Amino acid sequence: xxxxxxxxxxxxxxxxLRDWEENEVAAFLERQPERKEQFFTQGDVPVKRVxxxxxxxxxxxxxxxxxxRYPYTRGPYPTMYRGRTWTMRQIAGFGxxxxxxxxxxxxxEHGQTGLSTDFDMPTLMGxxxxxxxxxxxxxxxxxxxxxxxxxxxLLADIDxxxxxxxxxxxxxxxxxxxxxxxxxxKRGFDLDKISGTVQADILKEYMAQKEYIYPIAPxxxxxxxxxxxxxxxxxxxxxxxxxxxxxxEAGASPLHEAAFTLANLIVYVEELRKLGLHVDDFAPRLAxxxxxxxxxxxxxxxxxxxxxxxxxxxxxxxxxxRPESMRLRFHCQTAAATLTKPQYMVNVVRTAMQALSAVLGxxxxxxxxxxxxxxxxxxxxxxxxxxxxxxxxxDETNVTSVVDPLGGSYYVESLTTEYEKRIFAILEEIEERGxxxxxxxxxxxxxxxxxxxxxxxxxxxxxxxxxxxxxxYRMETREQIEVHPYDPTTAERQIARTRRVxxxxxxxxxxxxxxxxxxxxxxxxxxIMPVTIELVKNGATMGDIVEKLKTVWGTYRETPVF
Amino acid sequence: MGQPIRVLLAxxxxxxxxxxxxxxxxxxxxxxMDVVYTGLHRTPEEVVRAAVQEDxxxxxxxxxxxxxxxVFPKIMxxxxxxxxxxxxxxxxxxxxxxxxEALKALGxxxxxxxDTPPAAIVERLTHLVEARxxx
Numbered sequence: 001x002x003x004x005x006x007x008x009x010x011x012x013x014x015x016x017l018r019d020w021e022e023n024e025v026a027a028f029l030e031r032q033p034e035r036k037e038q039f040f041t042q043g044d045v046p047v048k049r050v051x052x053x054x055x056x057x058x059x060x061x062x063x064x065x066x067x068x069r070y071p072y073t074r075g076p077y078p079t080m081y082r083g084r085t086w087t088m089r090q091i092a093g094f095g096x097x098x099x100x101x102x103x104x105x106x107x108x109e110h111g112q113t114g115l116s117t118d119f120d121m122p123t124l125m126g127x128x129x130x131x132x133x134x135x136x137x138x139x140x141x142x143x144x145x146x147x148x149x150x151x152x153x154l155l156a157d158i159d160x161x162x163x164x165x166x167x168x169x170x171x172x173x174x175x176x177x178x179x180x181x182x183x184x185x186k187r188g189f190d191l192d193k194i195s196g197t198v199q200a201d202i203l204k205e206y207m208a209q210k211e212y213i214y215p216i217a218p219x220x221x222x223x224x225x226x227x228x229x230x231x232x233x234x235x236x237x238x239x240x241x242x243x244x245x246x247x248x249e250a251g252a253s254p255l256h257e258a259a260f261t262l263a264n265l266i267v268y269v270e271e272l273r274k275l276g277l278h279v280d281d282f283a284p285r286l287a288x289x290x291x292x293x294x295x296x297x298x299x300x301x302x303x304x305x306x307x308x309x310x311x312x313x314x315x316x317x318x319x320x321x322r323p324e325s326m327r328l329r330f331h332c333q334t335a336a337a338t339l340t341k342p343q344y345m346v347n348v349v350r351t352a353m354q355a356l357s358a359v360l361g362x363x364x365x366x367x368x369x370x371x372x373x374x375x376x377x378x379x380x381x382x383x384x385x386x387x388x389x390x391x392x393x394x395d396e397t398n399v400t401s402v403v404d405p406l407g408g409s410y411y412v413e414s415l416t417t418e419y420e421k422r423i424f425a426i427l428e429e430i431e432e433r434g435x436x437x438x439x440x441x442x443x444x445x446x447x448x449x450x451x452x453x454x455x456x457x458x459x460x461x462x463x464x465x466x467x468x469x470x471x472x473y474r475m476e477t478r479e480q481i482e483v484h485p486y487d488p489t490t491a492e493r494q495i496a497r498t499r500r501v502x503x504x505x506x507x508x509x510x511x512x513x514x515x516x517x518x519x520x521x522x523x524x525x526x527x528i529m530p531v532t533i534e535l536v537k538n539g540a541t542m543g544d545i546v547e548k549l550k551t552v553w554g555t556y557r558e559t560p561v562f
Numbered sequence: 563m564g565q566p567i568r569v570l571l572a573x574x575x576x577x578x579x580x581x582x583x584x585x586x587x588x589x590x591x592x593x594x595m596d597v598v599y600t601g602l603h604r605t606p607e608e609v610v611r612a613a614v615q616e617d618x619x620x621x622x623x624x625x626x627x628x629x630x631x632x633v634f635p636k637i638m639x640x641x642x643x644x645x646x647x648x649x650x651x652x653x654x655x656x657x658x659x660x661x662x663e664a665l666k667a668l669g670x671x672x673x674x675x676x677d678t679p680p681a682a683i684v685e686r687l688t689h690l691v692e693a694r695x696x697x
Contacts, residue, residue: 121576121627125603133605136632137576210578210602251581337581340677374676375658376628450584457585461679470677483658486628560601562584 005053013054025049042295042465043254043302045418051410059417063308067403068327071311073304073416074404075362076327081400086358087365088390089166089331090383093118093142095490096497097153100143103380104158110384111391114365116166117154118142118377119176124211126172128543129494139490141377146498146541151179152186160184164195166241166331171213173200174226175542177239178532197238197287197331200226203264203436204243206558207445208250213546216437218521218553222528224271229529231282238287240268241331247445248291249337251453254302257291258419259426260445262309263436266427269318279318283325292358293335294350301412303330303361304404305419332358333367339374343469344481347371352389359393360406366390376483443561450562498541505539513538514548521552567691568618572600572609574637577627582654582676586622589680590687606633610640613649619691625655631664638668650690654678 005013039047048055065071068078077083090112092103104115119142122134128146129138138144145151155165160183167176177198184194202219205212212219223240230239242265244257252260265286272282290306292299310328314320334354339347348371355368368386370378378386394400406412433439440446459465466472513535520526535545571587573580580602591597598616600609613621621641625633630653641649653665654674662673671690674683 125576127576133576136629137627140628141577205578210580249581250579251585337676341675342677374656376656450581450588453581454585454588457589457680460677461681467677471679478659558601560580560584560599562587562599 005057008053010054010057013052013057017052017054041254041298041415042293043298045255045298045415045422047411047415051414053410055414056408056410059413063417063420064407064413070315070323070326071308072327073308074407076307076329076364078403080362080403081359081394082403085394085400086363086390087114087164088112088387088394089114089116089164089365089367090387091116091118091166091168091333091367092383093120093168094377094484095139095487096144096494097150097156099139099487099490101154101156101158103383104154106380107383107387108163110387112387114164114166115158116367117168119167119169120144123176123542124169124172126175126213126542126546128541129491129498131543134491138494140486144490144494145176145179146494146543147501147539148179148182148536149497149501150494151176151183155183160187160189160196161193164197166197166199168199170199170202170205170209170211171219172542172546173198173202174222174528174532175536175545177226177230178529178536181234181529181533182537191233192235194234195236195238197241198226199241199243199289201240201243201264201289203267203440204246204261206440206556207247207260207264208252208449209246210558212556214549214553215556216440218549219556220267220271220437221524223268224275225527225529227268227272227282227285228275228277229527230285231277238285241287241289242268243289245289245291245333247449248293249335250449251456252449253452254293254295254298255419255422256426256445256448256452258302258306258309259423259430261288261290262306262313262423263427263430265310266313266317267436269314273318279314279320280322280325283314283318283320284322288328288330290330290332291335292332292354292361292363294338294354296353296357296360297406297409297412297415299354299357300361300406301415301419303332303358303363304412304416305423306330307362308416308420309423329364331365331367332361332363334358334369336369336373338467339369339371340467340470341374342478343473343475344371344374344479346469347374348385348389351386352393355389355393356397356399359399362404372481372483375481379482379484443559446558447561454562501539502541509538510535510540510544513540514544517545517548518552521549566594566596567620567687568596568598568616569620569622569687570598570600570609570613570616570618571622571624572604572612573602573625574604574606574609574623574633575625575627575629576603577625578602579626579655580624582626583622583624585680586624586654586674586683589683593684595684595687606636606640610637610644610646613641614644614646618649619694620650620652620687622652622654625653625657628657630655630657630661634665634668634670638670648694650687650694652687652690
């Protein structure tokens with residue numbers, strides 16, 4: 001802690017504050033009490049009436065630092081949005097590859113700078129479109145992908161060296177990545193030039209989003225294989241998007257979102273180190289994904305603390321030496337669970353505020369939700385307005401001219417450091433209790449998430465947590481809305497292509513490759529990516545691959561806690 | 563006080579969004595109801611079998627994947643086949659308004675959307691069971 005701030009000692013600053021509390025504050029409170037006894041952030045961190053230089057002095061200056069310099073609190077890069085604004089990456093996906101390809105082109109035409117793909121539930125969970133479990137779900141909440149032919153349709157005419165594509169998928173991520181690589185090769189792209197991201201963060205699935213197929217150990221091994229493969233073959237590709245978003249959306253507090261995400265990071269890094277890789281071999285391509293919730297300053301502090309914690313973990317715990325291994329880069333999405341059906345256009349305002357906190361927090365890429373997403377997946381209209389929201393922030397507000405404009409705010413610096421301390425305390429507790437994987441199996445994370453979700457529901461009910469249009473300023477009239485329609489021919493069109501691929505392939509070759517897949521799965525030292533790439537090139541469906549591996553690894557079923 | 567109301571809560575289909583169903587499970591349990599939650603990724607057949615076996619008053623199915631018009635007709639048909647038409651079926655989740663109407667037309671007693679206050683769910687379910695009377 002520095003001895004003096006602006007020539008005053010911290011003691012003198014505190015004395016001034018006491019004097020102010022005894023005089024101006026006390027006199028004012030006599031006339032008008034405050035609205036509440038105590039104030040908290042949305043994540044339950046108590047906050048003071050005012051923050052001063054004495055609070056800021058508790059954070060060592062070197063922890064605040066400068067943008068693009070360790071510990072990266074103020075941003076991963078020195079110039080941030082002065083060089084290039086964040087990537088505007090609206091997620092899209094519905095119907096078949098062709099249907100989503102049209103939406104992609106529409107978004108690009110309206111100024112979007114990156115692509116992100118939502119898959120339907122069968123694709124996410126590893127079922128082919130004609131599997132009985134897929135009934136009613138084909139192409140409904142995302143695009144249906146069974147084979148490489150679907151992927152070709154999805155990305156037709158899109159220059160993969162110019163635009164980055166994010167694949168939002170987890171237990172089956174490696175198969176989608178294999179299709180992406182196969183497609184890039186087929187179309188003659190340089191693998192070291194294609195950029196993009198595959199989410200592939202399986203641990204948060206067991207904690208929160210609950211898209212899993214296999215038990216934890218083989219699932220983590222798949223993640224390890226994806227990262228190791230990309231480190232060697234895809235120099236500009238992010239082979240994982242370690243995600244807090246879903247932890248938050250499942251109900252967790254912002255603090256738990258941050259801490260649990262870093263707990264998952266630690267597991268992945270340790271797995272890769274077991275292969276003999278040095279952290280600097282793969283860490284530069286690790287990427288993150290967080291939510292931006294409604295509490296603006298808390299969110300900014302969360303993002304800044306996450307960058308600082310990550311830098312310290314990578315350097316101090318894992319011995320990273322390259323700056324690229326220590327700077328946390330993240331995609332951000334506004335909070336879907338805050339969207340309401342009543343007075344749904346208010347969602348545009350909510351989303352704009354949340355997007356602003358992502359930008360003030362230094363996000364590298366951003367998705368803003370559509371106003372209609374409390375009804376169904378978004379229409380073109382809703383997505384265009386969401387994109388325009390980002391464009392207003394980028395082009396009209398001028399918040400992009402100064403890097404980390406809230407840096408030095410007594411409050412934000414103090415809350416950033418508070419977050420850092422609390423994150424490290426939770427990480428320590430996780431280790432003391434036996435580590436992340438064990439605690440997932442025991443339902444520890446799930447219980448914390450469910451508890452905060454329950455608390456939040458009660459606070460909304462009591463009005464302690466205001467939701468405009470729901471527990472305040474309600475209107476009895478119901479507005480009309482046009483929602484995204486589901487094309488009933490989707491499943492038929494999709495299944496026809498999958499069956500055609502199956503008929504046209506060399507069946508003996510596919511079966512031989514599936515046998516080889518089993519051998520690879522049984523040998524921990526092997527990497528699953530190359531054989532999967534061969535499989536999809538030869539017409540294997542996602543379902544073929546997933547089902548074959550169920551015979552080796554079995555499946556996972558959780559014991560729910562609530 | 564009669565017997566506690568018995569409820570089976572289920573997630574059907576492939577979606578893993580269980581935030582809402584767990585809040586409901588805890589709310590009903592805290593209100594003194596007997597609650598069984600099936601966990602994720604169940605089929606309509608599994609859910610109906612469990613509900614009949616447990617002889618519950620209410621079968622609550624949560625969906626956030628848009629497949630309500632595939633899943634609920636099946637559940638209603640299976641219940642009819644089991645002569646369990648008097649079981650009260652309640653839906654929960656995120657869905658467009660016109661689907662809410664369609665579900666009610668199928669015989670779904672209530673559709674609880676996001677942001678329904680917990681106390682309102684308890685009140686509504688209690689009322690539904692009282693209105694149906696003893697079985």
